[in-house]
Amino acid sequence: MTVTGANGSVYARRERLPVRVMPDHDSIAAEVAGRIADLIRARAEEGRHAVLGLATGSTPVGVYRELIRLHRDEGLDFSNAVTFNLDEYFPMRPGSIHSYHRYMRENLFDHVNIFPDHRHIPRGDVPEGDVEAHCVEYERRIREAGGIDFQILGIGRSGHIGFNEPGSARDSRTRRLYLDTVTRADAAGDFFGEENVPPQAITMGVATILEAREVVLLATGEHKAEIVRRAVEGEVHADVAATFLQQHPAATVYLDPAAASELTRIRTPWQVGEVEWTSERETAAVIWLSERTGKSILHLATDDYRANHLAPLTSRHGSAEPLNGQVFNALISKIRGKSRLPRGQDILVFSPHPDDDVISMGGLLRKLVENGNRVTVAYQTSGNIAVFDHEVRRYLDFLRRAADVIDLGAAETLEATLSSVEDRLAHKEPGDVDPKVVQQLKRIIRESEAVAAIESLGLSAERARFLNQPFYQTGKVRKNPISAADVEIVTQLLEEVRPTIICAAGDLSDPHGTHRMCLETVEAALDRYDGNPPWLWLYRGAWQEWSLVEATVLVPLSEGEVRGKVQAIFQHESQKDSAPFPGPDPREFWQRVVDRNRGTADLLRALGLPAYYAMEAYVTLREGRRVEGPEIPTSSLADPDG
Incomplete structure (x- = not known):
């Protein structure tokens, strides 16, 4: 694909999906929420429902907050909205603090006027024998609603969209599956230990997601940069389900600068076309070339630059030597003992x-x-x-033992207090408030x-x-x-x-x-x-x-x-x-x-x-x-x- 840069030049890049790099998390939220609001209003004028595919996690929270603000401050009416969530852990009680049912209530549903019977989320509490029928019914309801108009996605470190883990097929539908090791490790903090993360989930399939009329994938933070690059620039492969979005006619990726940092046009733009050279970009290119060739900066030759698509850079400086010296001095000047x-x-x-x-x-x-x-x-x-709770128990034990050495008040009162706290800890589920x-x-x-x-x-x-x-x-x-x-x-x-x-x-x-x-x-x-x-x-x-x-x-x-x-x-x-x-x-x-x-x-x-x-x-x-x-x-x- 070719794109026109800000300076009017046309250069090739390796991205197989349209990518928008926004200044920050809030600007992404405002843009995506605005598009959803426009869709809801347009469908209302047509007398139709706006069917939204919703995601959970930390990334879409900003979008939901902006939608709530639009509802509260600008009167955005959600009465014609129908929603389908991507996934839910299995097993999972809807009322659990970890449940995506609860997440959606707290972050959106309790604050806007989407009718309860217009909200659809896979259930993590259906009996084992009913899971397959529940998944079939979920697909039927999406079709009955006319299909999803606008689907929000995040991306996991394994490249999953929804919970479509590595190995998910292009034609997969809503189903129960086992979570990947990486996914469970990333969720461990929410559950206070990987051992508490449910082993399975119910998720929309890849085919279900790709049937949405429009898809946006949101990613923020440096920790998403590498998998974003694979999803956007890599070959389509079942090992990274997000790469299937390359086959969607109306998919857009929204990134903050941190999540975009590993894209070729950001990290090494000279590899994909003409660039506007700044001192910072020159420094980046020289460091990259030094690492690539295994030579120290002052040993880089003009031929090294020419052999690695950096001839325009040495042309600006006449030869490698003055450029090498400039970057070397710039780096050494940063050192402050x-x-x-x-x-x-x-x-x-x-x-x-x-x-x-x-x-x-x-x-x-x-x-x-x-x-x-x-x-x-x-x-x-x-x-x-x-x-961890065991840290609190350790200090409670310390207080109980310390009472034999220093005066901590009446023994009966102290013991009653310590026992009360221990009792509350004993009746907690992992991750409970x-x-x-x-x-x-x-x-x-x-x-x-x-x-x-x-x-x-x-x-x-x-x-x-x-x-x-x-x-x-x-x-x-x-x-x-x-x-x-x-x-x-x-x-x-x-x-x-x-x-x-x-x-x-x-x-x-x-x-x-x-x-x-x-x-x-x-x-x-x-x-x-x-x-x-x-x-x-x-x-x-x-x-x-x-x-x-x-x-x-x-x-x-x-x-x-x-x-x-x-x-x-x-x-x-x-x-x-x-x-x-x-x-x-x-x-x-x-x-x-x-x-x-x-x-x-x-x-x-x-x-x-x-x-x-x-x-x-x-x-x-x-x-x-x-x-x-x-x-x-x-x-x-x-x-x-x-």
Whole structure:
């Protein structure tokens, strides 16, 4: 296929599906919800039903919130809408907290006027012997409704659409199937353990989905980038059910920049056509060529560029040498050891959960403290849902035993209190919302671990602030929308600290979107901030690191500093060994951190830059613009002090 670029040039690309890359999650939600609203209104004028195919998960929540807003604020009437959901776990009670029946009620049905008998969701509680008939009946109802007009899809890490796992046939229909290992692992956090994830599901088939008149696939976050590339650019194959969408006449893929990052036109656009060369794109091309050829940057020759579709790049610079030198110097200028980092500043570190600070910037945090900066760490959410029940039982046992050593009040009262909590835990189903007292105990566990972690890096307990932002306080994986109260809490802290530098989580791969929502509150508070705007340093969480192209500051770490960072992570004992929300990577957080930081340093070494033991990466912004870090007097570019 050929497409016309923004500059009018025509270039080939490898995408076998129409792809729209939108600025962020909200813009995708507004666009897709707007298309659904137009369909509903058009069908109403025709006196017909609008038949919608609906998906669940974190990605379509924004679409449903926008539809609710259109209903509430603009009078969008859903009375002519008929809905069919893609799937449901099996077995699954409709009232379970994990049920997609409950998901749809909470996220859409309870807030708009879709008639109850117009809502269709596969049932996970039908008797074993009735499942096949239930699936046949589901197909019949779709046909009776006239077929699906507009189908929303997400995509799983295995490439599934609905629950059509690898091996699903092109002609498959609504059926029960066993869930893939990857799918069950990704769902483990929602169910507090993979062992609690139902082994099967009922799902619309591939053929059922492809019969929809129009299909949109939504994907956001870096963790979806690789499977999106396979679905959009790869050959059609049953191993990745999403590739079957290439055969649909009206399918569109909506991505945020993170989910689009592995597409060829984004990652290596020079491989598919003409590009508009910027300094950042030149850096990306030179790093790519260095890795591809196995040569350090300063050893790349003009012939290397010509042999790899990069002749126009050397033509711009006359030859390889000046380009190599430019990129080499740009990379080395990003390296900032302790002597080139801020001193004597008021610095405010925002940590979405009580361990993101030390996981992602534990090395920098120690250096900032050693440089005499006044550092405050603000934990935006309690992280209490990420504490296993057995952690609470361990602390209850500690209190019971401690009563023999220190005075904890009347023994009968203490025992009654502890037994009451234990009884509530004993009657919980996996994933159920914790009683309030248990939620508070889990909050305290996370807070005590956070304090221990920053103390290990040289900060006092008084430098920790626990904001407990309201959007998080649902007791469930799914959170409330950001409110004015969330923004006000952050605004008040900014007014109190008056920081010159802010550090915040800038990644989008947190499985449940908490990092994204926390960053939104920081950005909203900064928009209201009365004073000189602080520098904003963005770190990434436990899943990805900034690339050398994206990063504007690279902070080298010695072997001892990495050990200190790991020890700080170890203070978060409730998240060690087996975290409730590990994400797609099975390794412990500290293992990911070491490999990630070592990997960044190793890549720099392979490019021919100074050989450091490990490296943290940051993106620095000033008034919304990406810039190099603060100008700190220094005597050399290559920092030997790390």
